[in-house]
Amino acid sequence: MIWSKAPSKTILVIRLLMAAIFALYGCVKLFGGQFYYGDWDNLSKxxxxxxxxxxxxxxxxxxxGRITGLFELxxxxxxxxxxxxxxxxxxLFVVGLNITLMDFAFDYPSVKYLAALYTVLCGVLVLQDRGKLRDILADSAKS
Structure with a gap:
């Protein structure tokens, strides 16, 4: 399959890019950014x-909010x-899938397409190491 033949430098770039992006988002959430933690009294639909x-x-x-930051960081x-x-x-594939579904469900502007891209790139990393997934799911009784 194409994912197993991806050059190691390409995979390294994807790993570092996803690490940087999700670490940034995770830190923003951990330090109290992104979500609104303010006064709820004067808010209405x-x-x-x-x-x-x-x-x-x-x-x-x-x-x-901070726990979701840890799940990214x-x-x-x-x-x-x-x-x-x-x-x-x-x-991160699972986290990214949740973010992507939320972004599309609530019709966030162009950021929803970035979330989908990040999810796909995490999926590429998972597929690259699918042998480990096979090992985890293998029936040890048959070995």
């Missing part, structure tokens, strides 16, 4: 657009090490 409402909802719990760091690349890529 008539004064807040749908995309802002999503950030308000996620920001309702600072704990949740930790796997991003795992991409920096060859031994943990598969696990980091698999985790």
């Amino acid at each position: 008539s004064t807040v657009d749908g995309t802002s409402l999503v950030w308000l909802f996620y920001g309702y719990s600072p704990f949740y 930790i796997p991003a760091v795992m991409l920096l090490f060859r031994r943990t690349t598969f696990l980091g890529a698999a985790a």
Whole structure:
């Protein structure tokens, strides 16, 4: 298949790019950015657009906002090490898929296409190491 023949330099660039992007987003969330953690008293459906409402909802719990940051940051760091690349890529594929679905469901502007691209690139990393997935899922009784 094409993914197993991808040049190692291409895979390295994808790994580093995804690590940088998800680490950045994870840090922004960890340090209290991206979501709205402010005053909820003067907010209503008539004064807040749908995309802002999503950030308000996620920001309702600072704990949740920071945990989602960890779910991006930790796997991003795992991409920096060859031994943990598969696990980091698999985790970021799931995280990216969730972000992509949310972005399309709430009709975020062009960022939804970037989220889809990041998800696909994480999928490429997972497919590159699909032998590890086969090993994990293999029936050890047949061996």
